[in-house]
Amino acid sequence: MAPVAPRSGDAIFANVERVNAELFTLTYGAIVRQLLTDLEEVEEVNKQLDQMGYNIGIRLVDEFLAKSNVSRCVDFRETTDVIAKVGFKMFLGVTASVTNWDADGTCCSIVLEDNPLVDFVELPDTCQGLYYCNILSGVIRGALDMVSMKTEVTWIRDVLRGDDVFELQVKLLKQVPEEYPYKDD
Numbered sequence: 288m289a290p291v292a293p294r295s296g297d298a299i300f301a302n303v304e305r306v307n308a309e310l311f312t313l314t315y316g317a318i319v320r321q322l323l324t325d326l327e328e329v330e331e332v333n334k335q336l337d338q339m340g341y342n343i344g345i346r347l348v349d350e351f352l353a354k355s356n357v358s359r360c361v362d363f364r365e366t367t368d369v370i371a372k373v374g375f376k377m378f379l380g381v382t383a384s385v386t387n388w389d390a391d392g393t394c395c396s397i398v399l400e401d402n403p404l405v406d407f408v409e410l411p412d413t414c415q416g417l418y419y420c421n422i423l424s425g426v427i428r429g430a431l432d433m434v435s436m437k438t439e440v441t442w443i444r445d446v447l448r449g450d451d452v453f454e455l456q457v458k459l460l461k462q463v464p465e466e467y468p469y470k471d472d
């Protein structure tokens with residue numbers, strides 16, 4: 288029997304990370320598949336994924352602030368930048384870019400070139416209307432809601448629909464001023 292060469296700690300961690308990433312991707316795929324079976328209508332699956340993402344997003348902010356050294360953002364522009372560069376890296380392992388700002392700074396696009404959610408994924412013809420990664424739009428909407436920014440998040444480009452990248456348009460609808468929780472008197 289050939290001797291087994293010892294692997295360095297780095298190699299083992301890289302392998303564990305890869306396996307975790309694959310497990311995550313496959314688990315997400317299994318969730319989408321189950322929703323398609325249960326809900327039958329692709330539109331309903333889109334809504335459900337968005338809602339699941341929203342519920343995750345409102346919880347992720349606390350974890351994000353605890354783990355990152357990011358301090359409070361001053362405006363929508365800075366917040367979207369932090370989500371794309373730091374948030375995506377922390378929770379999805381990839382970074383995104385923020386582009387296509389409108390003149391008044393209330394609408395932009397988050398562009399994702401790599402997206403581990405779609406590794407191994409090919410959509411059958413029966414799923415044409417599916418926004419497979421709709422959980423992400425919900426996560427972003429939920430996270431922004433938690434920092435008092437009501438937004439609408441819409442898919443503009445989707446690699447699974449033949450586009451070159453994933454692009455999410457994020458439109459700021461309303462910024463609710465945060466209330467100081469204690470009375471001064």
Ligand code: MYR
Pocket residue numbers: 347348351357358359360361366369370374375378379423426427430434
């Ligand atoms: C602030 O308190 O002003 C900073 C708020 C930053 C919110 C960042 C939330 C991270 C959400 C990550 C989304 C990841 C998508 C995969």
